[in-house]
Each structure stands twice: as C-alpha cells, then as structure tokens.
Amino acid sequence: MALYLTYRPQTFNAVVGQTHIVRTLQNALKDNRIGHAYLFTGPRGTGKTSIARILAKAANCLAPVVTETGFEPCDQCHSCTSIARGSAMDIVEIDAASNTGVDNIRDLREKISFRPTELRYKVYIIDEVHMLSKGAFNALLKTLEEPPDHAIFILATTEPYEVPATIVSRCQRYDFRFLQHREIVEQLQKIAESEHTALEDTAADFIAQLSHGALRDALSLLEQIMSYQRGTITRDDIKTALGILDQSQISSFFALLGAGKTGEAILAVHRLAGQGQDMGQFIKSCIEYGRQVLLSQLSGKAYLDLLNISAEDKQAIQEDKKLMDSAKLLAFMKNLLEVKNQLRKSDNPLVPVELALLQSFQETARNVAVSASPAAAVSTPAQDPAQPQEDTQQPVPFSAPGKKESSFAEKIKRKHAEAETVPDAPSAHTVKEETIIQKWNQILDAAKPHNHSVAAFLKGGTPRTIDPEGRLVIEFQYSFHKEQIEKRLNKSIVEDAIFEVCGQRVPITCLLVAKAGKPTAPAAQKSLPGAGNTADPKQTSDESPGISVDDALKMFGGKVV
Template sequence: MQYQSLYRQFRPTGFTEGYVGQQHIVRTLQNSLKANRVGHAYLFSGPRGTGKTTTAKILAKAVNCLSGDSPVSEPCNQCELCAQVNSGQSIDVLELDAATNRGIEEIRDLRERVRYAPAVGRYKVYIIDEVHMLTTEAFNALLKTLEEPPAHVIFILATTEAHKIPATILSRCQRFDFRPLSEEQIAAHLCQVAKSSDVSVSKAAAELVAFRAQGGMRDALGLLEQVIAYAQGEIDETQVWEALGTVDRSRLIEFINYLGAGEIKTALEMVADFSAQGVDMVQLLSDILDFLRQCLVAASGAVQSDQYREITGRWRSEQLMALMDLVASELKESKYWLQPRLAVEMLAVRACREQFLTRPESKTEPVIQQKEINPATPPKKKADSTPAAVVPTEKVSSAKWEELLKIVKHESISTYAWLKEASASLKGNSLQLNYPKGFMLHRDNIVKGEHRQNIVPALKQVFGVDSYEVDIEK
C-alpha cells in the first residue's frame, strides 16, 4: 500500500474521534445540524493547519450523510457518499483552490454548475480554499450567487486572511474563527499519533515539536514525521532538536538568562555553539520572541504553567517587553543580513549592554537606602554645634515632570523606562527622586553613569539644577 503522510493518515473524519480543539465551532455546527438549520454560506477563518478544510469536509459529509433522512450531527463514514468524500471522488462535494482559480472566468463557470441538482446527496457543497486570493471581479461574480443561492447549494469559504475579503461577501456568510491550538493539545495528540504508529516519543519531545508548530496541527504532524525519519527509533528531546535544527527549551532559557545577566562572552559562546550545531538562526530569534510572549502572558496570570516560572520568577514584565522589542527588531533586520548568525550576535551584544533589560532582581538581597553623592562635593567639615538649616522641598508640577520625561525619552528609552516610575520634588539645587516600595531595581539603575548623562542636561533645561538624589518612599 502506498505510504501516506501522517497528517493525511490521521485527518479526522468526524467531529469526535481524532478531532482536536475548536469546540466552540463544533458545538455550533452540531446544534445547527441537529435542528436542520443549515446555512447556505460559511466562512472558516484562521491560521494554517488549524482544521478549516478538514471541518469543511466533515460538514459536507454531515449534511449529505445517507444514514438519516436529514442532516446528521456526526457523519457515519460508512455510506456511499461519506466514502466518496473521504476518497476525494464525490461529485457532490467539490473543492476549489482560489489561489490557482482566482479569475472571473472560473467563478462564472462555477455559477453555471451550481444550477445542477446533486447526484447522490441532499446538497451540492463547494469548498473554496484561500478565498481571499480571488480577484475583485471574481468576488463580484460570486456575490451574485451568494445573494440568491439555489436551495441545494452550500458554499464553504476558507481563508487565512479574512480581512482581505469584501464586506459584501462577509455579510452573507456565517463566520467561524479557528483558533491556534495550544501546545498541550498538540503534544497530547502527537503522543497518540506516535502510539498508533508504533513509535515511542517522550513527553518532552512532543512538547518541543508542539512549541515549534506554532499552534498548527498539520505543521506539528509534518515535523513529527521528519523527526521519526531522523531518529529511526525512540524519540527524545535531543533528537527533535537535532532533526529540526532548533534549540530545546532549557537552553533557550539559559541563553535568555545570560542576556539578562549581561554575560556577553558566555552568550556569544552559546551563539557560536548553536551555529556549529546547524541551528536556524532566524527560527531561533522567532522561538525566543514567541517564548518571551508566552512568559509575559504567564507573568500576567492569564496562563498557569511551570515551564515559564524560570523566567517570570526573575524578570519583571517591563524587562520582558524590553527584550521582546530587541528580539523583534533583530528578527525584522535579519532578512537583510547575509549571515543570519550576525543578527543573533547583535541581539546578544545589545541586550547585554542595555541596562534597562535586567539584572534579575534578587529576592534575598538586603535593601540598602542610598542617595547619590555629587563626586565634586568637597569633604564635609566637622559639624559644629549649630543645627543645619532645613532645606525646603518643593513639589514638581506634573507639566514640568512630563516635559522632563519627554526630553529624557528622546535621548534614551532605557533611561526613560527607569525614570518614569519615580515621583519628583525640588530640594534646594537638586531634584529629589522617590520610588515606591519594591522599586529598588529602578533606584539602583537610575544613578548609573550612562543614565546620569541623559538626565542631568534635561534637569538643567527644565529646572535649572544639575544634580539629583534618589530614595525609596517609606
């Protein structure tokens, strides 16, 4: 028997067995089928590999299944029509690729064919994939049919870019948005597929493949098939990494932590190691960006997962966002590099030198109350018995503070990120910066030389002073 790819072997044939995710869509469609309220046009929108075409074929079988006198909520996959659809030989269920049949002539031909009654089933079902690729003229021709469709015709439009479809078409369809599958859903299904294929796959290996698939089940099955061919036996995390040229989760976390600790030498050594092992550098940047995004979501409490605690326990949300900006910038620029490795090396150097990223906050480090001392101030003389006069403190207006922040932001986004959390007041010839409790990291960073160089000129311009002190509110 001719070999079939895994995604074809394990393509679901019904809404229950083998169907993963999209329960909000399954429930709606099944309820409509049970009530015999079948629409004449559906739009399935979502990322690639999330089940749009598969669901369209299942729906086509359900409305035509010969096991009942009316549409059924679950196709039997035993009758003549179900068998024809499964084998791709049904003349009542037709699939059209709009990427290659996008002109007005093809749609006019389609309009002629919809007049004919179905040969076997109750409905003639037209599945138009990548419908957003149709020309404007073709959409206009299709619109006429959608406005006054024959009673025996159902259109199912599938697209990855619903925003490109004219509003006149959208308004005549029932729209269903397919969501990317979670890593947990994909990993669990991959383990089931591997078991059915008599292949041993570790849970960690399945999770790594799921992470690389970016929410698409078809992509995940294709990657699994590639790894199976490479491993020729039991599959573990290392073999997935070697086969796909990607970096496993633990090394990804290790690399990110080196960036946060400012370890340029070690970070660059890791980049060299990745390159020697054939890691796709552009994919590495993409993996880092996606992992940081998931860490940011986990840090907000929206997702509870142990695998992100290594980062979220040490990094603040603004630090994650700052690093994401750097990674996104290098990912965007990577297409202009002749050697993509340079993009990752630039990320390592920039991240380690950018003070606003992180020196991950220590939870055991004692709090030291400190104030910046002007190095030009001469040694204090021995205090006499006369008490020093109290220097009056004047609160800074919000307009002046915003003006200062605007100037600093123009000079350095990193200095601005550390400065904006403070409140300010004028104390003699100095600006007093006070941070709320828990902002020790901001206080410690804002007194560093590179930030002082950005702040002092702005102080002179806005307040006419040339120094500042920092403290934590009690």
C-alpha cells in the same frame, strides 16, 4: 502520505476540539436546517477544511447515522466514499490564494445553476477566501445573494477582517479556536500509538508547546521527529531533531546582551553556528524565550502560571526578567522577527543575526536617550516631534560617532563588505531615486519569485521620487493595484526586492494619480519631485515610531494576556 492527511478526521466524532462548532453543525443537520453559506474563520491548522469536508459528506450522505446527540456521515455509502477519495464531481475545492482563484469563481458563476450530477448538494469549499480579488468577490456576492437550493458554500479564512462585510453578512459564521494543550497532547499520543511509536509524556508536552495550538503543526513536527528517531521518542530527541537549544543556553545568551556585551554575544552565535546549529531555529528559540521574559515582565507571575514549562525554566525566566529592561528587549525582539524573514534569502545566515544584534543595541542607546527612562518608553509611544517618522525602521548608520560598540560594528561591517559585494551599490546609504527608477525592471523581477501577483500589481505602478521622509513614492492609476501593494506583507516583499537589487532597504508609499498625469518617458519622471508631499498622510499613520505595550501585544497577536 503526511501524518495530518493520514489522520484527517472523517467524521464529526473524530474531530479534535472545536466542540462548539461540531455540535451546532450536527444539530442543524439533524433538524434538516442546512445553510447555504458558511464562513469558517480561525488560525491555520485548526480543522477548518477538515470540518468543511465532513459537513459536505454529512449533507450528502445516503445513510447518515442519527443518534440522540449526533449526526454522522456513514462513511460507507457511494456519496461518502467518493467525497473521501476526492473524486466527487459536485464537491469543488478552490484555493483562493492560487492564481486560478479568479477563473474558478467565474467558472462557478456559470455552472452554479446546473443541478449536481450525482450528489444531493453541490458544495463549494473556498479556502483562504480573503485572497480573492475585488472582481471575484463581486461575482461570489451575486451568487450568495440568490443561492440555488442545491448549493452549499463553505468559505474558510485565517483573515476574516479582509473579507467584505457584504459577504460575511450572508454567511453563518463559525470561529475556530486554537486547540488546547491537552487536546493536542492526547491526539499526539493516539497517533504515535497507531504508528507503533512510543512518545514519552514530556515529549508530547513539548511538541504541543511548540505547535502553539495548531494541530496540523503538531503532527508535522511529530512526523519530522519520527523520521529521525524510531522507537521511543524523548524530549531530548525532539531538541536534537529540531536543533532546539536548552533554555539555559538561550538564557546565558540573553545575559550577555543584558550586560551590554554585544561583541561576546556575537562570538557566542558564531560558536553555535560552528557546531552546526541551525540559525533559523536559534532565532525561533530566542523569540520564544524573549517573549516569555517580556510578558512575564509585563504581567508577572500570572503569566508564568499559564506556561506549560518546568519549574526550573519558570524560575530562570523570573531571574532573567532583571537582565534587560523591556524597551531593550522589545527592540531586540522586533529585529529578531525581521531576521526570521530575511534568513531564507541570505547566503550567510550569520549576517542578518549579527546585524540584528548590533542594530538592537545601538537603537536602544538612542531610544533611551530620547525618552527620560526606559519605563516611559514602554508605557507610552514616543510622541517627540523631533524624532523622524518610522524611526525604528530606518537603517542605523554603523559609523555613527559616539555610539556604543561602534568600533566593533565597523569591524563587522568591513568583514562583510569584503565577503559580500552588493551589486552596483558603492555605498549602501546613498541609493538615489534615479537608481531605483533605472533598475525598476530588475526590482519587478526580484519580487516575482516571492509572489507573482505582487510583481503583477507592482507593474501597475511607477516609481517617482524619494520623498522628504526617505520613502520611495510609487504612483498607481488603479486603486486596486495600490491597495494590494499597500498590504503590509506585499509592501515588505517590494521593499525586500528593492533591497535585493539596490542593496538598501527603502520604505515605500503608494499614491493614486489620475490617468492623464502619467508621463511616458523616464526623463519626464523627474519633473515631479514633489509628488511625495501630496501623499495621503493616513497611509503611514499606523506605523508608530515608539514602542509600547500595544506594540508588544500586536507582535504576539494579542492573545496571551
């Protein structure tokens, strides 16, 4: 069994961190003030479902242990043991992210009025509740408006802003936090000891650093390393097991890029790949390092003081700050984040990495030309009306004359054109609306493996035309379908599917149309060439072509500075 399941806390006392939540819940249980609806929000891997289960146990325990400061389930009575085993009929766990989520809510509505079969309370734990459909939310809302005395709802989500306000307002809300570095280190040491494994302090530190405050991630990493190395685990063992490069290696890679030696940087990547370096891990290391350099550029020493890294590594970051200006670095980071998502789908992991390198440094040349100085590009989003919208997201033509490294880019492009033939795409930059419309069924099929429901929602739409901004206009008759596809993540699944089938990334925009206007034959579809012009301008207003400190913060979740 996975470590995080084996060591899942069974009592409030065993929970790591989240003391503000544990204490409040214990006090409520002691005073017999059990709420009927709870909303647990916070990052993944921070204990939401674990605490939900302990709460379910504590509320149902036949012999709770009540002390001056606490309230604990006994963990021995019939209720506690059946809940811990997962065999209690009255505890229902629903994963809203799964396809059965809607059915489960309907089922819940029907059965909620029946009394629990064996426990005191029926407890419904709905994980990833933000994924419920509008219909399911409405059904849930009706239940929450008049909850029966014997029911407790615990809704958990990583995205509280996607939960309707009407639901949130009926719940007691608890915000879970990232765990502190020290809390994760202590738990790692405790578990390593139980597993008869010696974990060096610097190694525990390193795992905690890699897990970014999510205990579940830390335990998964520990497990991965333990399967590779028995006995004593050192920091170097972790690097080897996970394919993590030394900071000095990443730093010299950044130095090449900073000096404009893109070609040499690409060769360095090839050498690493030749040595068996995992590209996914390489990209992760680059993102982490680039982020540290960027944030120390923006906030100086104060930021470095927050990092749990060695003095030499801090010194190196200080020096690397001068290697690359923020605008260049930010453009590169954005592309790296893209690459991270593309890697899984690429047959040759080197291709997306190479393209990111070329794209970043060509884009930078153009961005610098647009703004007077790199510093200006960082402090204010570019407002130049001459610059087309979504500029940074459009493919950069490799053959653009006069661009730095263009001859090298040509070579790379030719090399990959020989190695990989993109199906039915004679030129990657001329995909036409007819092609997309013809291949729409293939695109639907391509989206399916990534997310079944996205493919289903997409079926509710019809591709119409490519608007003057180069976006594919998809018309929907139902706003629900349109809203689902407009979610950032879903949008990118659709764009990836178009890329897979047509060999080019075409941004999409969604449009709501009245039912009567729907042409039935593909031939009629061309009769609406201007459909894109009527698109709501608000739909793309959140996509800024420039780069700013705000962008940087958004990219990192805005939690560091």
